[in-house]
Amino acid sequence: MDVFIELKNVTKKFKNISVLEGVSLSIPSREITAIVGKNGSGKSTLLKMIGGLTKPDSGQIIFRNGEPVRIGYVPEVTPVVIPFTPREYLTYMGKIRALPIEWLQKRINSLLEIFHMEENQNTRIEHFSKGMKQKVIIMQAMLEETDLLIMDEPLSGLDLKAQTEFERLLISLKERDISVILTCHETKLLEKVVDRILVIHQCQITYPRNQQIQDEPMNRIVFELSNTVSFNLLWEKVTIVKEKETISGHRLIELSVSKEQTNKIVREFLDRGATIQLLAPLERENHFL
Numbered sequence: 280m281d282v283f284i285e286l287k288n289v290t291k292k293f294k295n296i297s298v299l300e301g302v303s304l305s306i307p308s309r310e311i312t313a314i315v316g317k318n319g320s321g322k323s324t325l326l327k328m329i330g331g332l333t334k335p336d337s338g339q340i341i342f343r344n345g346e347p348v349r350i351g352y353v354p355e356v357t358p359v360v361i362p363f364t365p366r367e368y369l370t371y372m373g374k375i376r377a378l379p380i381e382w383l384q385k386r387i388n389s390l391l392e393i394f395h396m397e398e399n400q401n402t403r404i405e406h407f408s409k410g411m412k413q414k415v416i417i418m419q420a421m422l423e424e425t426d427l428l429i430m431d432e433p434l435s436g437l438d439l440k441a442q443t444e445f446e447r448l449l450i451s452l453k454e455r456d457i458s459v460i461l462t463c464h465e466t467k468l469l470e471k472v473v474d475r476i477l478v479i480h481q482c483q484i485t486y487p488r489n490q491q492i493q494d495e496p497m498n499r500i501v502f503e504l505s506n507t508v509s510f511n512l513l514w515e516k517v518t519i520v521k522e523k524e525t526i527s528g529h530r531l532i533e534l535s536v537s538k539e540q541t542n543k544i545v546r547e548f549l550d551r552g553a554t555i556q557l558l559a560p561l562e563r564e565n566h567f568l
């Protein structure tokens with residue numbers, strides 16, 4: 280697995296009220312990740328930080344070990360009335376971004392094909408259904424070549440048919456090596472296509488119960504490790520639950536690890552000079568939302 284996005288100890292507050300506190304996680308490439316949580320839990324804030332629209336107060340967000348990543352952002356609020364056809368609208372948006380006109384027209388043709396919108400390209404967007412408008416907004420976010428597509432509540436207001444079509448679209452984006460992160464209120468909606476679900480709960484990222492391998496025993500391990508020592512956890516069934524700095528130049532790292540992987544992880548950390556603060560069976564009921 281190669282890491283696409285890594286959050287290291289990310290904290291965000293608004294007016295001294297924490298939205299996220301010391302969140303660490305890794306997301307591999309070419310995955311569809313859904314972020315779920317209650318209203319006001321911080322889903323949009325996390326998306327905006329990943330999209331570079333707002334900065335964390337502390338911590339880091341690193342893409343592909345520091346390589347540049349091309350990001351398309353689809354905001355939650357979409358304009359209701361767009362008095363243009365999709366081709367006109369996408370051409371204007373491309374010109375605003377100073378994309379070369381010939382390249383732009385080819386790109387629009389290819390997007391219309393990917394989104395199955397060729398037949399509708401000359402109809403004014405204001406006459407479109409919510410799902411079709413949504414597609415135009417996503418196309419707009421993808422006018423430049425895109426490695427990562429960030430979508431805030433893309434399902435809101437879509438009927439069942441449009442949701443199914445959206446699922447197919449997500450699969451076709453993934454087949455084109457585009458990673459997707461989206462927010463969603465209802466995990467059931469996309470569970471067939473989503474690779475990873477992250478739940479924001481009380482300023483932390485947790486994982487829904489059905490994402491764990493059923494009946495697989497898990498351990499909770501807390502290591503203390505020097506701040507100067509790096510580590511990378513990209514094994515299956517290992518998740519960073521929390522990371523917290525201590526006053527002594529160390530950090531506490533809480534992991535949820537399958538029983539099967541526990542010995543391997545413990546060895547890895549001890550080799551890096553870590554000490555074990557806690558190792559116990561994971562009480563899932565307490566841990567998950």
Ligand SMILES: Nc1ncnc2c1ncn2[C@@H]1O[C@H](COP(=O)(O)OP(=O)(O)OP(=O)(O)O)[C@@H](O)[C@H]1O
Nearest residue numbers: 293294298316317318319320321322323324325462
């Ligand atoms: N620019 C801002 N200034 C002050 N507070 C903010 C700002 N942006 C977000 N917040 C607050 O941060 C918290 C998280 O907001 P956010 O929009 O990220 O939540 P959300 O999970 O996306 O909510 P929803 O499901 O309702 O869209 C909320 O309490 C919100 O009021």
